[in-house]
């Protein structure tokens with residue numbers, strides 16, 4: 001099944017690469033008893049993953065995907081919800097928390113779409129077929 005862009009009906013060729021959080025590695029404990037989570041390099045970061053077409057993706061450059069023999073360069077794109085944002089300093093989180101954040105992003109995106117549709121008060125009039133003749 002071909003996935004469609006969240007914002008239009010074009011086929012989605014990209015996913016938003018914004019990092020919502022770093023993968024959870026393990027929980028450690030400070031000497032004073034407070035617990036803290038540390039990340040791991042064994043798992044990929046929790047990215048937004050919003051399906052996007054080229055038109056709705058903000059191009060951020062190229063990313064080197066380190067995957068052993070399959071290492072390659074991939075374009076690095078953000079969805080409209082994350083355009084202009086920086087994802088350095090993303091917190092360490094579990095997959096369930098990342099899922100919750102993705103749902104928040106989807107809700108924001110739906111609101112954006114509704115606003116954009118609401119801005120168009122009436123559909124543009126259909127072209128008058130007979131006029132040219």
Ligand SMILES: [Zn+2]
Nearest residue numbers: 005008053056
């Ligand atoms: Zn699109």
Ligand SMILES: [Zn+2]
Nearest residue numbers: 016048079082
């Ligand atoms: Zn995004």
